[in-house]
Amino acid sequence: MSPAASSPTGVLELPGLHNVVSYRGSGAQEFYSGSVPEGDAGFDALVALGVKTVISVDGALPDLARAKARGLRYVHLPIGYDGFDDARKAELVRAVRDLPKPIYLHCHHGKHRSAGAAATVAVSLGWMDNAEAAAHMKRSGTAEGYKGLWSCAAKAAPMMSAAIDAARGDFPELTRPDSMVAAMVAIDEALDRIKLVEKNGWKVPASHPDLAPAADAGRIADLLRVLDGDLAAKPAGEPGRDAHLGRLDEAARADFRALLVRNAREASELEELLLGGDAARIAPAMKALGAGCKDCHVKYRD
Numbered sequence: 445m446s447p448a449a450s451s452p453t454g455v456l457e458l459p460g461l462h463n464v465v466s467y468r469g470s471g472a473q474e475f476y477s478g479s480v481p482e483g484d485a486g487f488d489a490l491v492a493l494g495v496k497t498v499i500s501v502d503g504a505l506p507d508l509a510r511a512k513a514r515g516l517r518y519v520h521l522p523i524g525y526d527g528f529d530d531a532r533k534a535e536l537v538r539a540v541r542d543l544p545k546p547i548y549l550h551c552h553h554g555k556h557r558s559a560g561a562a563a564t565v566a567v568s569l570g571w572m573d574n575a576e577a578a579a580h581m582k583r584s585g586t587a588e589g590y591k592g593l594w595s596c597a598a599k600a601a602p603m604m605s606a607a608i609d610a611a612r613g614d615f616p617e618l619t620r621p622d623s624m625v626a627a628m629v630a631i632d633e634a635l636d637r638i639k640l641v642e643k644n645g646w647k648v649p650a651s652h653p654d655l656a657p658a659a660d661a662g663r664i665a666d667l668l669r670v671l672d673g674d675l676a677a678k679p680a681g682e683p684g685r686d687a688h689l690g691r692l693d694e695a696a697r698a699d700f701r702a703l704l705v706r707n708a709r710e711a712s713e714l715e716e717l718l719l720g721g722d723a724a725r726i727a728p729a730m731k732a733l734g735a736g737c738k739d740c741h742v743k744y745r746d
């Protein structure tokens with residue numbers, strides 16, 4: 445039995461790898477979903493699992509240097525939190541069918557996008573039925589709110605070889621994100637760093653002396669403002685490189701921009717408080733910032 449399948453919950457936690465769930469527990473053919481491998485520990489854990497191919501469905505650029513140093517093949521095929529189209533599905537199915545196994549498929553946290561993709565691929569290749577796929581996503585911890593991901597897995601059906609063969613087979617090791625995804629990834633990384641300080645009672649932890657939460661809050665505000673500026677400069681209805689925004693009509697676009705501006709203001713407020721404002725207001729400001737991210741994602745992303 446595979447290490448993930450034999451753990452009591454079916455979920456493995458390894459050094460630098462989280463939420464590891466097997467979507468095909470059969471030794472050399474194993475197919476895992478999990479979090480992004482963190483640093484040397486994460487990549488060493490992949491090697492210890494025997495993994496040969498790593499597939500990322502996350503927007504962030506993969507750590508190709510660490511993968512190559514260990515002889516691992518990387519494939520980067522990002523998907524959204526709202527699911528993915530048939531072309532991306534077929535590419536993922538083909539990659540998992542054709543590339544050396546065991547295969548580790550990851551997003552950032554290993555709960556939502558990697559699980560939705562792994563479940564869809566496993567059904568498409570005839571390895572499990574839709575009910576088993578949903579049970580596996582539950583095990584990975586996929587949130588109910590990601591309806592597009594659940595629906596991809598629910599609609600999946602075994603694919604004919606000819607349809608899989610027709611998919612793009614160049615398996616890129618790097619897919620440049622569009623500007624929206626790249627900015628969001630940077631925003632998320634900055635917020636994660638602020639959370640480390642939050643966890644330590646809003647004091648920079650001795651273990652991470654390099655953290656600068658006010659600067660990170662300012663960086664978030666900047667990035668959100670830059671996105672708003674991009675939108676202002678781009679004529680409405682022009683898809684540009686941001687597939688999401690091309691679909692928005694005039695009114696939705698204005699609403700989207702208002703949410704960006706509001707969120708930027710929340711980030712600036714947090715920045716000012718962290719620079720020496722009323723300490724009692726820091727926690728509520730952090731909460732407001734997080735709520736600002738969520739309000740937009742619920743409406744325009746998930």
Ligand code: HEC
Binds near residue numbers: 502703
């Ligand atoms: C005004 C809307 C809006 C706001 C505000 C917003 N986001 Fe986003 N975010 C989006 C959209 C739209 C996407 C999907 C982009 C795509 O896939 O094309 C996204 C995607 C993301 C992603 C996924 C990136 C990937 O790997 O595909 C993360 C992480 C993220 N946002 C974090 C945040 C955080 C953290 C905040 C708040 C500090 C935030 N966002 C604020 C609209 C927003």
